[in-house]
Amino acid sequence: MDLLKEYIQKLITISDTNLNTFCGYFNAVTIQRKELLLRQGELCNFEGFITKGCFRLFTIDDKGNEHTLYFGIKNWWIADIHSFLNQVPATFSIQALEDSEVLLINRENKKKAFNEIPEIEKLFRIILQNAHVALEQRMIKNISTTADQRYLKFLEKYPQIAQRLTNIQIASYLGVSPEFLSKIKRKIAKS
Amino acid sequence: MDLLKEYIQKLITISDTNLNTFCGYFNAVTIQRKELLLRQGELCNFEGFITKGCFRLFTIDDKGNEHTLYFGIKNWWIADIHSFLNQVPATFSIQALEDSEVLLINRENKKKAFNEIPEIEKLFRIILQNAHVALEQRMIKNISTTADQRYLKFLEKYPQIAQRLTNIQIASYLGVSPEFLSKIKRKIAKS
Numbered sequence: 139m140d141l142l143k144e145y146i147q148k149l150i151t152i153s154d155t156n157l158n159t160f161c162g163y164f165n166a167v168t169i170q171r172k173e174l175l176l177r178q179g180e181l182c183n184f185e186g187f188i189t190k191g192c193f194r195l196f197t198i199d200d201k202g203n204e205h206t207l208y209f210g211i212k213n214w215w216i217a218d219i220h221s222f223l224n225q226v227p228a229t230f231s232i233q234a235l236e237d238s239e240v241l242l243i244n245r246e247n248k249k250k251a252f253n254e255i256p257e258i259e260k261l262f263r264i265i266l267q268n269a270h271v272a273l274e275q276r277m278i279k280n281i282s283t284t285a286d287q288r289y290l291k292f293l294e295k296y297p298q299i300a301q302r303l304t305n306i307q308i309a310s311y312l313g314v315s316p317e318f319l320s321k322i323k324r325k326i327a328k329s
Numbered sequence: 330m331d332l333l334k335e336y337i338q339k340l341i342t343i344s345d346t347n348l349n350t351f352c353g354y355f356n357a358v359t360i361q362r363k364e365l366l367l368r369q370g371e372l373c374n375f376e377g378f379i380t381k382g383c384f385r386l387f388t389i390d391d392k393g394n395e396h397t398l399y400f401g402i403k404n405w406w407i408a409d410i411h412s413f414l415n416q417v418p419a420t421f422s423i424q425a426l427e428d429s430e431v432l433l434i435n436r437e438n439k440k441k442a443f444n445e446i447p448e449i450e451k452l453f454r455i456i457l458q459n460a461h462v463a464l465e466q467r468m469i470k471n472i473s474t475t476a477d478q479r480y481l482k483f484l485e486k487y488p489q490i491a492q493r494l495t496n497i498q499i500a501s502y503l504g505v506s507p508e509f510l511s512k513i514k515r516k517i518a519k520s
Contacts, residue, residue, distance in 0.1 A: 197469060205473035207465060220462045229469070252451075259450035260443075266457035271411045273464050274398060278388060278420070280471055281504035282396035313472035 139164070141189045142241055145213055149264050152257045160255055163247035169234045175216075176232040182221035184242040188214050191238025192302055195230045196310060206311040209235075209299050215265065216240065235302065285314045286322050330355070332380045333432055336404055340455050343448045351446055354438035360425045366407075367423040373412035375433040379405050382429025383493055386421045387501060397502040400426075400490050406456065407431065426493065476505045477513050 139161050146157060164187070169175055176182050178197060186193075193216050196206040207230060210216040221228040222245065243251070251258045279288060289312055293300050300308065309319040330352050337348060355378070360366055367373050369388055377384075384407050387397040398421060401407040412419040413436065434442075442449045470479060480503055484491050491499065500510040 197473065199473055203473070205469060207469050207472075219458070220466065223458065223462065229466070256447060256450075259447075259454050263450050263454040263457060266454060266461055267410070267414060270457055270461045270464065271414065273461065273468060275411065275420070277464060277468055277471070278396060278398050280468070281398075281502070282388065282390055282394070311472070 139166070139241070141213065142187050145187070146261060150257050150261050152255075152261075156255045156257060160251050160258060163251055164241040164243050167240050167242055169238050169240065171234055171237050174231055174233050175240065176218060176228055176230070178229065178231045179227045181225060182218040182228045183244050185215060185217040185219070185222060185248065186232075186240040186242050188212055188216060189239045189241060191234055191236040191240075192299065193232055193234055193238060193240070194307060195232050197230050204306075204310045205313070206307060209296070209303065209307075209311065211299055215269075235307070280313070285312055285318065286325065288312050289319065289322050290326070330357070330432070332404065333378050336378070337452060341448050341452050343446075343452075347446045347448060351442050351449060354442055355432040355434050358431050358433055360429050360431065362425055362428050365422055365424050366431065367409060367419055367421070369420065369422045370418045372416060373409040373419045374435050376406060376408040376410070376413060376439065377423075377431040377433050379403055379407055380430045380432060382425055382427040382431075383490065384423055384425055384429060384431070385498060386423050388421050395497075395501045396504070397498060400487070400494065400498075400502065402490055406460075426498070471504065476503055476509065477516065479503050480510065480513050481517070 142161055142164065143157055146152065146160070152160075166189075167175075169191075175186065175193065188210050189212060191211070193210045194206050195208055195210070195216060195218070196204050198204050216232055218228040218230045218232070220226065279291060283291070289308070292308065292312065305319055306316045309316040312319065314322075333352055333355065334348055337343060337351070343351075357380075358366075360382075366377065366384065379401050381403060384401045385397050386399055386401070386407060386409070387395050389395050407423055409419040409421045409423070411417065412421075470482060474482070480499070483499065483503065496510055497507045500507040503510065505513075
């Protein structure tokens with residue numbers, strides 16, 4: 139819980155009382171490697187703040203291929219927010235890639251927090267702002283660069299994540315086949 | 330200004346006084362077809378709420394190719410938010426594709442609004458939330474589907490925008506060359 143408190147205090151000014159009330163709305167969950175925190179098609183009734191380990195948020199298409207929207211490690215949030223906000227079946231599954239720990243807040247408690255603690259609006263406005271800027275940058279890179287460039291960018295931006303992932307997982311994030319990623323890696327190794 | 334007021338009242342509950350104060354922070358700007366509202370490399374000192382016409386937010390890469398992050402029409406926001414928030418040179422240019430009108434709020438006034446009007450935090454939290462969900466969905470489609478599917482999805486989702494754009498503009502949004510888009514269109518027309 140200290141990790142979450144520290145994280146929040148970096149983003150906003152908040153009294154200890156309000157900070158404790160807000161953090162009291164979270165439940166700590168331990169989850170083992172390869173287990174699912176959410177299954178595609180279910181309702182996502184939580185937003186998670188990761189305190190240990192590594193997760194991935196992915197979807198499986200009609201042909202059985204996996205596609206990864208993002209990976210999350212300590213101090214990142216993880217949720218199918220479309221499902222969480224609009225109460226529609228989740229597009230994504232969330233899986234622990236290592237033995238992991240996450241703090242979960244459910245819809246009811248998040249609503250309570252918004253109603254009772256004014257600073258929480260600012261907190262989530264800033265969190266969403268940062269996440270949105272990062273996703274806009276990734277989106278334009280995805281449109282405008284080759285898979286080779288995207289792979290190198292991923293290694294450069296998330297070195298602490300990349301080394302913990304398999305080829306298949308990274309390929310599913312870059313939007314290429316594992317075979318194509320192997321080809322890219324060989325090309326880079328040669329040059 | 331009525332459009333902005335209506336838009337805000339759909340998202341949050343706010344007193345008339347506060348609504349008027351907030352809207353008073355915007356300046357109406359008229360801009361002609363093909364003119365730039367922002368040039369890549371400059372500082373983006375505004376967020377814009379579009380009240381008429383159509384804009385595109387795009388970047389030009391080292392090779393001179395244009396890539397479009399998104400198009401915006403009435404009731405959409407447009408800005409290089411990374412540049413606006415972090416005071417770094419804009420990645421994107423913003424161009425009017427038709428004779429257009431936009432309400433602009435600058436950094437100083439936005440900061441004032443956050444300080445003076447508590448509901449504005451909620452307003453932007455909701456706006457960002459909606460924008461982020463939409464961008465997450467686009468991102469996963471971009472990774473997981475073919476250009477053909479993305480083109481059909483774009484037509485289905487934004488019919489009111491698609492018919493106002495050139496082939497080159499749509500191709501720069503889909504992340505394909507104009508030649509490849511023509512090929513896709515011929516293939517779809519045949520089937």
